[in-house]
Amino acid sequence: MNKKNWYSLIAVLLLSAIILTACGGAAPEAAPEAPAAEEPAAAEEPAAVEEPAAAEEPMEASQVEVFSWWTGGGEAAGLDAMIEIFGAEYADIEFVNAAVAGGAGTNARAVLATRLQAGDPPDSWQGHAGQELIGTYVAGGQIEALNDLYDAEGWVDVMPETLIPLISHEGNIYSVPVNIHRANVMWYNPAVLEANGVAVPTTMDEWFAAMDTLQAAGVTPLALGEQWTQLHLFETVLLGSLGSEAYDGLWDGSTDWASAEVTAAIDAFAKVLTYTNSDAASLSWQDASQLVVNGDAAFNVMGDWAAGYYIELGLTAMEDYGWAPTPGSVGVFQFLSDSFTLAVGAPHPEGAEAWLKIAGSKAGQEAFNPVKGSICARTDCDPTLFGEYLQSAMEDWGSNTVSGSLTHGVVANDSWKSEIDTALGLFLIDQGVEDFQTALVAACVASGPCQ
Numbered sequence: 001m002n003k004k005n006w007y008s009l010i011a012v013l014l015l016s017a018i019i020l021t022a023c024g025g026a027a028p029e030a031a032p033e034a035p036a037a038e039e040p041a042a043a044e045e046p047a048a049v050e051e052p053a054a055a056e057e058p059m060e061a062s063q064v065e066v067f068s069w070w071t072g073g074g075e076a077a078g079l080d081a082m083i084e085i086f087g088a089e090y091a092d093i094e095f096v097n098a099a100v101a102g103g104a105g106t107n108a109r110a111v112l113a114t115r116l117q118a119g120d121p122p123d124s125w126q127g128h129a130g131q132e133l134i135g136t137y138v139a140g141g142q143i144e145a146l147n148d149l150y151d152a153e154g155w156v157d158v159m160p161e162t163l164i165p166l167i168s169h170e171g172n173i174y175s176v177p178v179n180i181h182r183a184n185v186m187w188y189n190p191a192v193l194e195a196n197g198v199a200v201p202t203t204m205d206e207w208f209a210a211m212d213t214l215q216a217a218g219v220t221p222l223a224l225g226e227q228w229t230q231l232h233l234f235e236t237v238l239l240g241s242l243g244s245e246a247y248d249g250l251w252d253g254s255t256d257w258a259s260a261e262v263t264a265a266i267d268a269f270a271k272v273l274t275y276t277n278s279d280a281a282s283l284s285w286q287d288a289s290q291l292v293v294n295g296d297a298a299f300n301v302m303g304d305w306a307a308g309y310y311i312e313l314g315l316t317a318m319e320d321y322g323w324a325p326t327p328g329s330v331g332v333f334q335f336l337s338d339s340f341t342l343a344v345g346a347p348h349p350e351g352a353e354a355w356l357k358i359a360g361s362k363a364g365q366e367a368f369n370p371v372k373g374s375i376c377a378r379t380d381c382d383p384t385l386f387g388e389y390l391q392s393a394m395e396d397w398g399s400n401t402v403s404g405s406l407t408h409g410v411v412a413n414d415s416w417k418s419e420i421d422t423a424l425g426l427f428l429i430d431q432g433v434e435d436f437q438t439a440l441v442a443a444c445v446a447s448g449p450c451q
């Protein structure tokens with residue numbers, strides 16, 4: 001086993017140990033889909049992933065090591081575009097790309113946890129605004145406050161007012177958001193819908209009717225991938241079935257997880273799963289996105305990084321792929337935001353500060369987002385740089401009701417999310433709606449506001 005494999009293996013073992021300790025015996029994150037200890041698939045390998053430096057080998061002074069999970073399918077291209085801006089501005093600082101492959105950071109975050117535990121942090125890492133940042137990294141004392149940088153760069157005036165509280169704690173601001181992504185997007189193949197006489201559904205009932213028609217015609221109605229994409233699907237069905245107010249209430253204790261409306265939402269989710277491909281567990285999110293544009297499936301529910309992937313594939317908006325809010329969520333923008341941090345004990349604080357300045361800059365965000373399939377976190381980016389889908393996302397972000405994503409860190413901290421994910425894993429095996437709901441109630445009592 002090479003050094004990198006050891007890193008992954010130790011990462012998995014240590015993360016399990018940390019979560020077991022932190023949760024007083026709760027199951028480790030994503031237990032049913034244990035993060036793979038082996039090398040990520042070759043296709044997802046970044047062009048040049050650098051080995052994280054061992055603690056005893058200090059890195060050179062003029063460096064910055066940046067950790068993310070953007071290694072393929074539109075994601076690496078976005079990061080590269082921002083690295084190029086960084087290189088032009090800071091030619092004397094070497095950019096060390098420590099990206100670890102795997103959608104939604106399922107593998108990367110295990111590696112990161114091991115490094116943090118070992119006192120070997122990257123200078124800066126990708127973290128989601130919201131509870132992932134505040135309830136995990138800030139709570140763990142792992143990241144530095146950035147108030148001085150915000151003052152110096154004037155960022156409070158250009159970042160959305162709604163976002164600042166999600167990256168702040170006790171008057172300090174803890175990360176630099178690079179984007180806004182939308183989670184509740186239903187991608188579809190326009191030709192497949194047309195050939196089957198199916199209109200784009202806007203409600204759950206219309207969606208079920210459309211999927212019945214497609215299934216009867218021998219078309220896979222809904223493309224699905226590995227477990228985190230199923231959690232993603234679940235959160236959008238909760239939103240579509242409950243509505244945004246009751247969905248938001250799940251995360252602050254005002255909606256009862258044991259209520260009949262949550263039972264109905266889980267029933268709806270169980271029904272949605274009957275329309276999906278049988279090989280979901282072995283597919284990445286890119287594979288599932290691909291099924292739609294290939295005409296092998298009609299719909300896919302995925303965040304709008306799928307737009308970045310479709311752009312990279314050279315596809316044409318509203319011809320090769322169409323989009324709509326997930327059924328039941330018209331007028332709601334279920335958002336998440338990628339942001340970058342400054343590690344406590346960063347080996348290269350100056351390099352990290354330089355990187356954060358680019359991540360928060362107009363030039364950095366205008367280079368990154370049109371390629372990544374997200375809109376700027378900053379409010380002053382030039383809309384004409386963005387394609388058709390992203391321009392529509394900008395409009396919706398400005399006018400819709402905003403809710404937060406579970407899968408991507410906004411509404412629940414790591415331990416709560418991990419308990420929900422564990423419950424989902426069991427549900428996917430036994431399909432027991434009652435048991436699933438009981439486990440969700442228990443998760444809210446153990447780690448959420450339902451105490």
Ligand code: GAL
Pocket residue numbers: 069070075102103104105128181303305336337338407408
């Ligand atoms: C999310 C992340 C996005 C995208 C996606 C798929 O968690 O916020 O930027 O990378 O995972 O990997």
